[in-house]
Amino acid sequence: MTLTAGWFMGLAAVLFALGGAGVLLRRNALVMFMSIELMLNAVNLTFVAASKALGQIEGQVATLFVIVVAAAEVTVGLAIIVAIFHNRASADVDEFAELKG
Amino acid sequence: MAEVVVFVVFAFAALAGAFVMLLARNPVYSAIGLLTTMFSIAVFYVLLDAHFVAAIQVIIYTGAVMTLFMFVIMMIGVDRDEDTSERIPYQRPIGIVLAVGFAAVIVAAGSGAWVTGSASFATPDLNGTIEAVADELFGTWTIPFLGTVFLLTIAALGTIALARYGPTGPRPIDDGEGRT
DSSP: OOOOHHHHHHHHHHHHHHHHHHHHHOOBHHHHHHHHHHHHHHHHHHHHHHHHHHTOTHHHHHHHHHHHHHHHHHHHHHHHHHHHHHHHSOOBGGGOOTTOO | OHHHHHHHHHHHHHHHHHHHHHHOSSHHHHHHHHHHHHHHHHHHHHHTTOHHHHHHIIIIIIIIIHHHHHHHHHHTOSSOOOOOOOSSTTHHHHHHHHHHHHHHHHHHHHHHHHHHSOSSOOSSOOOOOHHHHHHHHHHTSHHHHHHHHHHHHHHHHHHHHHHHEETTEEOOOOOSSSOO
16 A cells, blocks of 8 residues: 555545634634634645645645745734734634624 | 555544644644644655655744744633633534535545546655755746745734734833833
8 A cells, every 4th residue: 555645635635624614613713813724734735745746846835835925924813813802802703893883 | 554654643643633723622722733733744744755845844833833823822811711602693503514514525526536546656756855946946936935025024014013003003112121
């Protein structure tokens, strides 16, 4: 039995679905953010698996770009969560209703 | 064969970490679960001969990003467990149904390709060393790479602005000796 790209793709699909479930089911803004990170990681895994299966390096370069964008996203997102927490003393997304008319 | 054993062990670790992240009531446990998953993914990168990406994964994700998450969790209250009562009726059952449906759809969409796809990895052996990745990154993708420089600078400036400006204008900066 040898490893093929399909094994990694299947695992990445399950991890992506678990991340999506986290965004849908959790209400803590931090945990929702971690779920988004998990989804990004699952996509990175498919990129690298496809890169290996096709014998081309572009998938790994795409993964590096995704990691850079995710790092920028994490800094801004966590800064927003901290700023909201300063005003509302809560990280529960159901508490935030400032835009409600 | 050894590769298959490593894959199975770390696949279980990754799935366990993801489930812990999804189900733990305390955000610290969620962070530890995500850390396990990210480290397992770094191991998969090594299995796929993407050595440089594996190192970056460990340094950026399990190092920097998860430490940042830990800082923020410690800052905004660690001992507070999430209450699981729902304010919007039927939100949780609908969420579970949507999540399971989504998982079923992507597994169904991909299973044909995964099962009947290429029997093994491509014959031109790919080795994701720093040299191979850098050739591609600084050869073909130089301009997008420079774009990430602007992206990171703008993200850093945005973070500083979010920390500095409150609802009533800029917050005073303490110079460390009690003056502002």
